[in-house]
Amino acid sequence: MRERELKLALPGRFSLPPLTLDGRTLEATALTDLDMRATYFDTPDLRLARHGVTLRYRTGEQGVPGWTLKLPAGAHAGELSRDELHFDGLRRDPPAQARSLVTAYARAAELNAVATLRTKRRRWRLADGDDELAEVADDEVSVLEGRRVVSRFRELEVEALRDEAPIGRLAEQLRHAGAIDADPIPKVVRALGSRATAPPDARFFVPEDATMADALAFAVADALGRLMANDPLARLGSVEGVHQLRVSLRRLRSDLATLEPFVEPIWHAKIEPELRRIGRAVGAVRDLDVLIGRLRQDLADAPGSLDPLLAELDARRATARTTMTEALDVASYAELLDELVSAVERPPVTAAAERSAEESLPNLVLSAWSALERRATALKPGSEDERFHRTRIEVKRTRYAIELASRMMTPPRAGGAAKLAGKLASSQDQLGIMQDVAVAESVVRDEVGRTIIEPQAALQAGILLERGRGRANAARSDFLSGWSDLNRRRWRRWLEA
Secondary structure, eight states: OEEEEEEEEOOSOOOOOOOEETTEEOEEEEOOOEEEEEEEEEOTTOHHHHTTOEEEEEESSSSOOEEEEEEEEEEETTEEEEEEEEEOOOTTSOOHHHHHHTHHHHTTSOOEEEEEEEEEEEEEEEEETTEEEEEEEEEEEEEEETTEEEEEEEEEEEEESSTTOOHHHHHHHHHHTTOEEOOSOOHHHHHHTHHHHSOOTTOOOOOTTOBHHHHHHHHHHHHHHHHHHHHHHHHTTOHHHHHHHHHHHHHHHHHHHHTGGGBOHHHHHHHHHHHHHHHHHHHHHHHHHHHHHHHHHHTTTSTTTTHHHHHHHHHHHHHHHHHHHHHHTSHHHHHHHHHHHHHHHSOOBOGGGGSBHHHHHHHHHHHHHHHHHHHHHTOOTTOOHHHHHHHHHHHHHHHHHHHHHHHHSOTTHHHHHHHHHHHHHHHHHHHHHHHHHHHHHHHHHHHHHHHOOSHHHHHHHHHHHHHHHHHHHHHHHHHHHHHHHHTSGGGGGGGGO
């Protein structure tokens, strides 16, 4: 469930004023007061809190006591958005699934109780006629150490009850009634203070005189940020979460290969097998997500005709998801994350990494471009699908190298790099269409004889293959015609500056 709320501070006495929306007075219904006690769990160095994640066990709400995990989903205009998940279980230990979902943040560290908060809540439900918009909660919060109250604060929460509920407009009226702006942070972060608001792990800012050691630190930090954000989403079954998790792993492996002359070889050899192991498990799910999504889209005008095939693929995907989750729960994955965090703080580099990134990265990009140029220039309209697939791999590696350069170099060279990376992304998409069609053709042909016996279904399978081949041929033509322009020197002049 996506939670969207806005927090305000209450410095003194407060009464809920009449609230309006577009000239209409909203109905404010007082709800039952609550007296809640929540115990929050985190690592000793508050890794969850520093990344905007909260894990708590709470009593006193209506219903059965239980666990709640909140994952960050962004903040905008003072609003805090989080994905909220609930779990059964006793207070003494966080549920296994909740622990699994925070692995990317906690890594190998233990989760223990770090704070206990008692909240006395007054609340109102706001409605515009039959349309319930928001809930307003006046919370008096006590921070406890045992039975002793060590601090108190009071805040007002305005939580949207439906998408697009205008809680910002409601909050403005509450400010006029005496509430004041507050940072959009969870209660436990406010209670824990500066340790909980310290920067998250593996944050890296590129210095003006960046070296190749900085380039490695940035590449690892960028991958880690994507990985942390998408690991829990992938575990929860998000197609986009799986996609972005795979991208983060692929990009990191590609960047490490590009930066190989400057990366400490023993360290690289140590982490590469684990990156590859996780990448295979995530990739198996992603490939099936793409295949099933494409087939369902193509079969929209013929529902039911290839249900046996889709059922078989759905079963394969369920198995692949289980395998992926098991792969992410292995201790070596958490150890890999610890290695990557350490690499941001102390980049494992060779002595050559003291060189300027501005001067060194162009040579690495040119090397990647030369490999791509050899493959792409040799392609013909009748070349095998596998040769186009290999070219796509080179396109991705070259694109990632150029994108890394765009983040490490100064203007206007960074702008030139970004433009070329954008054009390569389009070429990658064209080649991706061809690869997706080739995979779909192979699967459909293999499964037709085994799962399809109805003539109508066999006919539909043939139509499906024909449509796919049409898309692939168009993409093939687009790539070949676009390559001659993409390979012009003018797109690479920024490398010569």
